[in-house]
Amino acid sequence: MSLAQAEAHELELEQPAGLWKDAVQRLKRNPGAIIGALLISMFVFLALFADVITSYGPGEQVGSLGGNGSPPSSEFWFGLDKQGRDYFSRVVYGARLSLLVGVVSVSVGLSIGLVLGSIAGYFGRWVDGLLMRIIDIMLAIPSFLLAIGLVTLLGRGLVQVMIAVGATQVPLFARLLRGGILAQKESDYVLAARSLGAPGPRLLLRHIIPNSLSPVIVQATLSMATAIIEVAALSFVGLGPSQPGLPEWGLMLADSASRLEQGLHLVLFPGIAIVLSTLGFNMVGDGLREALDPKLKS
Amino acid sequence: MRRSVKLWALLMALMLIAAACGGSDDAGTGDGDNGDGAAEGATLVFGTSADPVVLDGALVSDGESLRAIDQMFEGLVTLEPGTTEVVPGLAEDWEISDDGLTYTFNLRDGVTFHDGTEFNADAVCFNFERWYNFEGTFQNPAASYYWQTVFGGFSDGKTPSLYKGCTATDDLTAVLEINNPSASILGALALTSFTMASPEALEQYDADSGKVDADGIFSPTGTYATEHPTGTGPFMFKEWVRGDRLTMVRNPDYWGEFEGNIDELIFRPIADPAARLQALQAGDIQGFDLVDPQDYETIEGDDSLQLLNRPAFNVGYVGFNQAVKPLDNLAVRQAIAHSINRQEVVDAFYAGQGVVATQFMPPEVVGYADDVTTYDYDPELAAQILEDAGVQTPVQIDFAYPTDVERPYMPDPQANFEAMVADLEESGLFEVEQKNATWSPDYLDNVDNGRYGLYLLGWTGDYGDPDNFVGTFFQTEQPAWGFNNQEIFDALDAAEQETDPTTREQMYQEANRLIMDFLPGLPYVHTEPGLAFTANVEGYTPSPVSLEPFSVVTVN
Amino acid sequence: MSEPLLSVTDLEVRFKSRRGTIHAVNGISFDLRAGETLGIVGESGCGKSVTSLAMLGILPRQAYPADGSVMFGGRDLLRLKDQEMREVRGKDIAMIFQDPMTSLNPILTIGRQLTESLRRHLKMDKETAREEAVSLLDRVGISDAGDRLRSYPHQFSGGMRQRVMIAMAISCRPKILIADEPTTALDVTIQAQILELLKRLVSEEQMALILITHDLGVVAGVCDRTNVMYAGGFVETGATESLFATPRHPYTAGLLDSVPRLDASGKQRLVPIPGTVKTLMEKPTSCAFAPRCMYAVDESRREVPPLREIAPGHHVACFNPVPESDLPQGAITEAR
């Protein structure tokens, strides 16, 4: 009687919890997920109350122009950048931008992916074949080059950049959902429902999709992390959103890359901000994956 | 996978030790074996922004190719180091006929090409004839840009050509004939595009051959320009690994003196400006060009580095496209000029290496007028001008700047743009619709087709002649400027034809005054582009047109 | 009677888990003589497998032998250093497991896995080990053993894999063979063949066999003596015939009643034992079977019944053993 059996044995003894209740229970017990959730909420807080937290606007010129900005001081916690702007408020407003980018691009990728995935999964045959070939083509091209290509094509407005980053996530979500649907389609409860004459589309929307959602939710959280890094990377190679004075972490990092010697803080603060926000999403994503994984041994 | 865990760790440790101990010897690998003191046979590694395109002067117009070719080739005439004054090169002296149509060059004796063949008048005429008879993709403006700018057409006569012919009257005398007089020919011949290549090598490595694919697309196939460039210059070609490095070595039997001590000159492309500076700091390279003004302070502050500046030979300006209302109204243009604090922009983003421009030419170029109308920063005056002209304020204007580009006259377009827009909007006289696009090709495409009202642009001169500045901008009607001012067009045409230097200078000064009154745009800066070197590099003489031989440089 | 080959006294095994310590085995003792076949029978979760793993010292990470001793060849196996224990494991005491489908390494050839113990313990070189492996496969009834060595586990049926497991176990001529539910995963016809094979090999090699199973039929056919185990302890031990004929512990009787009897005449009602085995979070202080036992008396709920000899070689741990009269058709009425 290995420990796993003992554990499973006990869980059954407590009254059987639904998948979600059980997941939440497991999440609470997972320290990583908790830390992740704290990190995310910190950044959400920063994003929502940016104007309250910071005493200067991100674009407001407070110090002298030129030079390499000034190091952190009591008044300007993160110092000033070369345009004489308060770096602390730029990093804080950067959080608002990054979360916005993350949310929008993931929802773009998610929605298109869901549509493609469900069509492919549900109709199957040549529709599935065709869509999957398209997905293969998109996956064959390294995602960053795809993003660069799309940005060059669509232009470098903030919206276009978000769409480009979102588009690179589409194959991921499409495949995940298609896999989920195919697995569900063969499962007994679907066959049973269909034998009772339940119409296909209603079946698809009411039962099949909700049940194949858990891996998609995990992926959505992880994709938030990738989206934030990808936009910063685009800015780093000079293809990020191009509104003047935009407080985008990647851009802030790229601009001060050559002045590491004296402007180290100009690189460190945005860099660490990217790492922490991405870490938050990755941790919660991991926690979710473990919590939602039905067959998980202890 | 027959390795126990311990073995994995051992392998990893070994790799790290090999890497680390390798680093124990002198960190700066650049200066190779010779240590201190003005030792003989130094090696200098120079960080360039990109690979040269090809090493054939007649077929390139990009800066990096010109820099490499300048080290290996020489023209009939050259420029006094650090200036734009024409001095003898491979030609000891020359006479120009009264009608300005014949140029007789007396060549230096005893000069040989790197492949040992003799440099003589036949070689000179061989080169000129070669350029004149270019066809196919060689006529493509991206290749033979300078021939077309200076001489116009080719032997196929599609467009008229200034070039009439070249005859070698004797071994050391070459006579060049042109169809109509042009004062800028001599200055132009100092250009890298008109440097002398060895006829023997040109033929042997079929510099002009190429293949034409099924659709008539001609692409050169010869190896002359990539593996066997052969000139008369102080350095000889050794090896070129694209993307990695271009290596040149000292020409043992160079005809002139070779003041420096560089035996091996290496150009290494580092595209990212930040990476270039870091490589210099770490000693992996000993110098690089196109220093970002933001880094001037860093370099000057570091005593192991030094900053050199080229005399200003460019102009940064805000273009006004008069095809876009209301920019056709002079009063509006004047008000804009008075509302932009050009001094603050130059002080902030040019780290003291820039000076506010008053006209579309730098001071060093002949024809510069000291007494042109100037437009000092005076928002009240601007308001007054608009009021007198009965112009409704705030005036709606659109203003554009290019992204991801760095030019000597505009190292950080976004910073300049933001400061200027702030000035315009603070004056309360203008409402600015901000636009931007990627420099190449979208931004330039939009400017050339007059899609922007106000736009940030500039120009770096090719050779020390006013025609190469104001001539290029305003001698003909262009969509970018959107105006048709015959008086200016005629003044510039006449000035270009004038051969007498003093009258020519007065004519260009008059033209500049005319231009600045008409105010087709607002010049705001001349910069002295920066180069950075390690402290142990001496003798490098920055030149306005970037014609800088490394043969005079010493590395201690 | 010869000196016992193996004698286990008061063996206790516990598991560390998030909810505290689980007492899987609570003090069992038994001896084993050469050539003897001992059956350990009980429902799943009663700790029988854990006992075998404890004896070999291959308990899972969270489990640990809390008390008692396992004397073998004059040494207490529980106190041996792992290096010494590895000399015993697979050489003197070998083990076969329940599910042949997963007990063989899927990516190694049968030959490789067979010769492993030979080369480790008997320091055989490759060639002799191969020949020995071929003869072992013959002995366990696998035809054309020669080229079978190069094939992989997934190319064998369940039964054949169990035969390979047996060949591996006996390869070093162990003194004791422990078989943990060897036939449970097989279908009935194969089960009989495997049991026959085991009986033949045990007698040929004069090995002692501990057969762990929940299937009374298997025990009846193979074992000389049988110990019935419940909730980590023996409740009844003795010769198999007398145990089957006169089960004195209510649990053993209950087990026998819940097994269809071939010789039963007419309609026969199978009586399941009500309730389930409760996980023991602390050492039992009373008869663990009491809550499910209709013979339970007050004492059963206060003290742990010791094993008492109630007939020659027949012990029972019960304060109110099933009286002779009720056997064998002692109907246990519905739980009250």
Next chain:
Amino acid sequence: MLRFVVRRLLQLIPILLGVSILLFAFVRALPGGPAIALLGERATEESVERIETELGLDQPIYVQYGRYVRNLVQGDLGTSTRSRQPVLEELKQKFPATVELAFAAMLFAIILGIPLGFLAAKRYLGFLDNASLFVSLIGISFPVFFLALLLKYVFAIKLGWLPTVGRVDVTRSIEHPTNFYLLDAVLTRDWEGVVDVLKHLVLPAIALGTIPLAIVARITRAAVLDVLNEDYVRTARAKGLDPSVVDRRHVMRNAMLPVVTVIGLQTGLLLTGAVLTETVFAWPGMGSWMLEAIRFRDYAVIQGGILFFALLVSLTNLAVDVSYAYLNPKIRLSR
């Protein structure tokens, strides 16, 4: 097995054709063109038209595509408008640079990742396990370019131990039979050269290899944990085999199956990271080349380069499947 490989290769053709069409359309849809990119401020109306006719861009689109495919089939990827070199020639230079970097990064990830994952699994829920989980999470969240910058700043600029740019010390001339500098140096027994190339490889490989390292460690840990619970490991221990033998022959060999798949997939993703690492370390590879090509609208290079990338990614995936089948006899013998 061969049939399996051939079938997969045949499947590649439609995908690569699809990629080539996508690329062709994408490139033509890009605003602006190569002409202006080349001429910069010097572009004039006619000069732009002149270049475009030169490049045949004024011909109808299907003609251009016909030419493109015809050349492609003959292995002619066209000429770069920027360097006037045939794309194939440049590919010979750029491709080995990126592959060498990707390979070094992957080697770094494997050499550290597998033992780390293995140790974490063995000390399940112990300190090392939690620590390695946390470190690998940070590894995954660290943007490549930020790490590259920090590594370069600390080890190259501040400590000066390692070079900041390029693949080899410029003053050293290494013959380049294969353009894989490490291989070239070894082939020509230029041991000093080997050390020098290694020194140039260390920082970029670590920067690029950190994310794969984190992923390999996590997958190895999960795989080893699964295998440790398998019955055949218990059988091996019951045979009295030494723990190292059990770990190596039984645990690791089985755990490698899922790890190999991940390593394969990671190599594909590495090419993305390469673009960033190459920019920071001025590494003359495909990544920086693609970036420049897109900026200069160098059509032939964009099409040829990305198509080659796609081919590379598909071949790595195929190699992964083949090695998985080879490692797992169940699949190998059933084909």
